[in-house]
Amino acid sequence: MSSRRFKFLKIENYIIYHFPYLRHFKYMMINKKIKHNGKLYYQQRLQQSLNSCLRPLQLTKLREKPGGHLIELSNICNLKCPMCGTHLAKRKKAHMDLKIYKRLLERIKDEGVNAVSLHTVGEPLVYPWLKEAISIAKKMGIEVLISTNANLHQRLKSVYEANPDWVKGFRFSVDAATPETYEKIRVDGKLAKVIESCEWVVKTNKRRHMSNISLFINCVISKENIKEMATFFRVFSKYTFPENIHFALINSLTPDTNYFDEKKLPFPNLYQRKIPCSTVFNSIFFNNKGKATLCCRDYDDQLIIGDAVEQPISKIWRSEIAQKIRRQHLQEEEMVIPQCKQCCVSKPGVGRALDDFIHLLQFTSPNFNNQEWSEKILSFLENLNSLLDKSETGQQKEVLTMIESFVSKGS
Numbered sequence: 181m182s183s184r185r186f187k188f189l190k191i192e193n194y195i196i197y198h199f200p201y202l203r204h205f206k207y208m209m210i211n212k213k214i215k216h217n218g219k220l221y222y223q224q225r226l227q228q229s230l231n232s233c234l235r236p237l238q239l240t241k242l243r244e245k246p247g248g249h250l251i252e253l254s255n256i257c258n259l260k261c262p263m264c265g266t267h268l269a270k271r272k273k274a275h276m277d278l279k280i281y282k283r284l285l286e287r288i289k290d291e292g293v294n295a296v297s298l299h300t301v302g303e304p305l306v307y308p309w310l311k312e313a314i315s316i317a318k319k320m321g322i323e324v325l326i327s328t329n330a331n332l333h334q335r336l337k338s339v340y341e342a343n344p345d346w347v348k349g350f351r352f353s354v355d356a357a358t359p360e361t362y363e364k365i366r367v368d369g370k371l372a373k374v375i376e377s378c379e380w381v382v383k384t385n386k387r388r389h390m391s392n393i394s395l396f397i398n399c400v401i402s403k404e405n406i407k408e409m410a411t412f413f414r415v416f417s418k419y420t421f422p423e424n425i426h427f428a429l430i431n432s433l434t435p436d437t438n439y440f441d442e443k444k445l446p447f448p449n450l451y452q453r454k455i456p457c458s459t460v461f462n463s464i465f466f467n468n469k470g471k472a473t474l475c476c477r478d479y480d481d482q483l484i485i486g487d488a489v490e491q492p493i494s495k496i497w498r499s500e501i502a503q504k505i506r507r508q509h510l511q512e513e514e515m516v517i518p519q520c521k522q523c524c525v526s527k528p529g530v531g532r533a534l535d536d537f538i539h540l541l542q543f544t545s546p547n548f549n550n551q552e553w554s555e556k557i558l559s560f561l562e563n564l565n566s567l568l569d570k571s572e573t574g575q576q577k578e579v580l581t582m583i584e585s586f587v588s589k590g591s
């Protein structure tokens with residue numbers, strides 16, 4: 181690298197670190213989709229998301245080959261987040277045997293799949309052989325995605341340093357911007373530890389003068405944290421591009437739904453009882469014993485469809501037991517799976533519309549305070565709730581026009 185280029189990168193990194201919103205500008209410059217300006221870009225995205233909320237989806241056509249491919253290296257976790265509650269699951273807590281993991285990767289590779297996520301319900305960083313697991317994936321040419329609560333900073337660092345050419349990034353699940361809120365949602369965790377992990381990512385990227393580690397930050401919105409969204413963006417856009425910060429609505433996937441019932445936002449039309457559930461027709465997941473399941477958070481093995489150590493995935497995908505589960509999803513009166521019976525998640529398109537709206541807000545109104553953000557987000561969701569209440573096209577158009585005018589005036 182020429183010394184002039186080296187100096188330029190150093191200055192660029194300095195500016196971006198100290199003026200985080202310039203990251204955003206840089207991102208816009210390199211992203212061809214953002215042609216004119218961010219506001220227009222986000223408005224268009226939001227419009228697409230709103231349309232997708234209204235589009236009837238093909239939910240129940242069995243996919244030729246499944247997607248998903250999340251592997252549960254461990255169902256053990258260092259935290260006790262009440263919205264997830266993996267510690268309440270009755271299934272035995274265990275780490276996956278490396279031999280099973282290797283066999284799973286071979287099975288997955290046989291299907292022509294080249295990327296896996298290393299979690300379902302549990303924390304990948306507590307898995308003692310994570311470095312080895314990543315090395316095995318690397319040898320097989322399989323990309324790995326790691327979602328973590330980012331509390332185990334030293335472990336994160338050593339896992340990255342063992343395979344810096346293969347660990348391309350992390351998703352940090354955070355959900356709060358102040359220690360008080362953080363400790364209510366991410367019980368037993370500390371926000372300071374997450375910040376330490378974020379600082380390490382930035383330092384590591386700076387030392388190499390480019391972004392080697394992509395950092396994604398996730399926030400699940402509920403009544404608990406809606407009041408600190410402005411702070412959330414401000415804190416975390418120091419560490420990654422605002423586009424890499426994502427928002428979703430809390431869902432009911434947990435062994436104990438009391439927390440969800442108490443903390444979900446009061447807009448019933450944004451949620452649906454999830455039968456028929458598109459996941460069982462589209463995706464496959466693997467628990468720590470190598471068993472294949474049809475749910476990404478199968479806490480207590482209620483949707484197991486076969487043993488991926490014993491059988492090829494293509495066979496399990498169409499097994500009698502898998503088809504039986506799918507039949508239950510098509511005929512609600514036959515449904516006997518407790519987790520599916522009580523399942524409640526946001527309707528298709530809602531999560532993305534919320535995410536787009538928040539990005540639009542942060543771009544157009546960076547100086548809004550937490551109260552203003554919370555009011556705006558709640559008004560937006562209220563409008564969306566009313567949109568999803570309408571079944572006639574004429575009424576839907578009326579509400580859509582109202583939302584568009586709210587969005588362009590209000591944000």
Ligand SMILES: C[S@@+](CC[C@H](N)C(=O)[O-])C[C@H]1O[C@@H](n2cnc3c(N)ncnc32)[C@H](O)[C@@H]1O
Nearest residue numbers: 263264299300302303327328329353400430431
């Ligand atoms: C179950 S965690 C497992 C991986 C890792 N322990 C973590 O926290 O990222 C996977 C993702 O599910 C999200 N999650 C957990 N409970 C949720 C809920 N009730 N609604 C929506 N997302 C949830 C977490 O925020 C995280 O991003």
Ligand code: SF4
Nearest residue numbers: 257259261264302329
């Ligand atoms: S969300 Fe992640 S960190 Fe929190 S309890 Fe579940 S698995 Fe653990």
Ligand code: SF4
Nearest residue numbers: 454457475519520523
């Ligand atoms: S619990 Fe059942 S309905 Fe809910 S996401 Fe999982 S498979 Fe779908």
